[in-house]
Amino acid sequence: MAGVMHKFLIVSMFMWILPVAILYGFNHNLLPGSTTLSPHSLTLLSGFLAVISVNIVIVFYICMALKEPADKHKPDAAFLAEAKDSVSKLTKGTTSSDDHALKKQE
Numbered sequence: 406m407a408g409v410m411h412k413f414l415i416v417s418m419f420m421w422i423l424p425v426a427i428l429y430g431f432n433h434n435l436l437p438g439s440t441t442l443s444p445h446s447l448t449l450l451s452g453f454l455a456v457i458s459v460n461i462v463i464v465f466y467i468c469m470a471l472k473e474p475a476d477k478h479k480p481d482a483a484f485l486a487e488a489k490d491s492v493s494k495l496t497k498g499t500t501s502s503d504d505h506a507l508k509k510q511e
Contacts, residue, residue, distance in 0.1 A: 416466040423462060424455035 430436045431451035439447060 412466070412469060416462060416469075419462045420459055423458040427451060427455045427458055 428451050431439050431447055431454075434440050442450065
């Protein structure tokens with residue numbers, strides 16, 4: 406579980422850092438060729454690249470998640486049994502309350 410949280414925190418940091426760095430680089434003329442652009446084009450290009458960078462990070466995170474083995478994470482048996490019992494009690498309780506509501510309507 407710690408590995409998953411570690412990956413999530415790193416990806417979350419990149420989702421914040423990359424777009425801000427791109428916008429900063431364009432607005433402070435740190436990237437080559439950005440000085441020749443009009444202010445309107447500069448805003449559009451920097452915003453577009455910032456959005457694309459976030460999408461690239463998201464795709465990278467999804468690919469990392471898909472590569473994890475499925476058998477690595479197993480649910481807790483006690484939790485699973487308790488959840489199944491809770492669902493079965495809930496469904497049994499729902500049918501009896503529905504029957505009671507139908508009798509009450511008659």
